[in-house]
Amino acid sequence: MDSQSVSLVRASFKAVAAQEDGPDRLARSFYSILFAHHPDLRDLFPAVMLSQRDRLVKAIAYVVDRLDEPDKLLPFLRQLGTDHRKYGVRDVHYVAVGDSLVAALRKFAANELWTDAVDEAWTDVLDLIATTMKEGANGVSGASVWAGTVIEHERVLRNAAIIRLQLDVPIAYTAGQYMSVQIPQRPKMWRFMSPANPANDAGEIEFHIRSIAGGWVSQAMVGSTDIGDRWLFGSPLGELGLPKDPTRDMLMVASGTGIAPLRAQLMEMAQRPQNPRVHLFVCGHHPCDIYDIDVLSDIAAMNPWLTITPVSEVDDNPWWFHGSQDRTSPAMANRITGQIGKVVAALGSWADRDVQIVGPPPMVQTTKFRMMAAGTPTANFRHDPLF
Incomplete structure (x- = not known):
């Protein structure tokens, strides 16, 4: 994207986010528009949307801040598209999401701010996001979701636990990456977590979880996980890992x-x-x-x-x-x-x-x-x- 388009997108997003309760109002408006025009998509999301709305705005802000850093942004979007296969997302859904987001932004932006140039810039950004995520989703084959069984639940602190699972099929992740996790106590409420051990052929995987005040998923993981519970996992994400230069301290x-x-x-x-x-x-x-x-x-x-x-x-x-x-x-x-x-x-x-x-x-x-x-x-x- 050219620098002028990037500036227009950033300025309009910040103007909306700076309004009173702007981020939450934007997210609520987006999901209301999306579900009103595409009610079939509601089943992809959890019943309680508070955390989902918060993560949406933070994800948009992350993308907007990195529009002029394609070497960082594009790999992230490809990985995100690969991960979104777990929802059963199809190409047509990206169009629905893009249209709904522009409608929500237009609703809260000042009339003098939302010009034809701003509208065009946002269209370009959302096309870039959709195209790159679809590349990630369509560029891989095989499983979109993995499953594992809890074999050990160790309470290391009052508010923290180490949970070990046996995967049905090993996941090929890089040490340092994270993945989305869903537990039976909180269906459709996926949370990102990092394995604490490297991938191995035995399919053994370990997670460290701290219970967060108000955290629906973390509290259930620490306090309600039982041996034998079945967890689901999305595709590995993230760029953490050993440096490309193996000699660098x-x-x-x-x-x-x-x-x-x-x-x-x-x-x-x-x-x-x-x-x-x-x-x-x-x-x-x-x-x-x-x-x-x-x-x-x-x-x-x-x-x-x-x-x-x-x-x-x-x-x-x-x-x-x-x-x-x-x-x-x-x-x-x-x-x-x-x-x-x-x-x-x-x-x-x-x-x-x-x-x-x-x-x-x-x-x-x-x-x-x-x-x-x-x-x-x-x-x-x-x-x-x-x-």
């Missing part, structure tokens, strides 16, 4: 269950004869939030290329935690108390490192900005879309 920063995709990469690297230096910072609010210390310690003890530094914002654990107050390991550095972004930025610019950051969006953004201020080049950073 790495910096990894993980908060809470964000350790999962990074641990999967470390486990894969541990199977290789040679690796670059890797420094992993694993953090949480309390010391006990660094829950996977045994596995991480074992990996570090056997692999001298790996340095692990635990970080917590406070020194004390919550009153309800009855484990060791501050677990240590000779294979890991002593725990540091502080805010993770400040801690990492204070230890250097990391200008020579491939940097991966995984955790809640505010933590990712704050850590990234602090490191950039300390001299880390923007091109060094990698993280998945923050939605």
